[in-house]
Amino acid sequence: MSNQCKFWDCFENISPVHTFCGDHFEWFQIGDIDECPICKKGKFARFPLCTDCDIKSDEVVNSDQTKLATIQLLSAVDDVILMVKSDAPTWPEDKQKQLEHLEQKANKVRRELQSG
Numbered sequence: 001m002s003n004q005c006k007f008w009d010c011f012e013n014i015s016p017v018h019t020f021c022g023d024h025f026e027w028f029q030i031g032d033i034d035e036c037p038i039c040k041k042g043k044f045a046r047f048p049l050c051t052d053c054d055i056k057s058d059e060v061v062n063s064d065q066t067k068l069a070t071i072q073l074l075s076a077v078d079d080v081i082l083m084v085k086s087d088a089p090t091w092p093e094d095k096q097k098q099l100e101h102l103e104q105k106a107n108k109v110r111r112e113l114q115s116g
């Protein structure tokens with residue numbers, strides 16, 4: 001099975017064990033590319049979103065400020081989830097459920113931003 005470069009507008013076929021094509025991997029390594037908080041594809045780090053999601057979310061939320069705030073919040077929530085996730089298996093069950101719930105909410109907001 002072939003695999004495509006994770007960068008949002010790159011359709012380069014790559015080996016299934018790789019995430020990015022050669023060029024995009026180099027940029028990812030030097031920090032020029034990071035993850036789009038909405039679609040999770042690669043994007044240039046200097047932009048808050050990949051162009052694809054930027055266009056889509058413009059249609060969804062009419063206020064740019066609201067959009068940006070939501071995206072920043074989503075990204076912060078993602079960071080928190082990522083940070084605590086490795087410890088989560090040692091937590092009591094109700095705490096784990098809360099984390100699961102948070103994750104589901106974040107995914108729901110992400111889907112809403114994506115689909116419009």
Ligand SMILES: [Zn+2]
Pocket residue numbers: 005006007010011012020021022023024
């Ligand atoms: Zn690529």
Ligand SMILES: [Zn+2]
Pocket residue numbers: 008036037038039040041049050051052053054
């Ligand atoms: Zn995106």
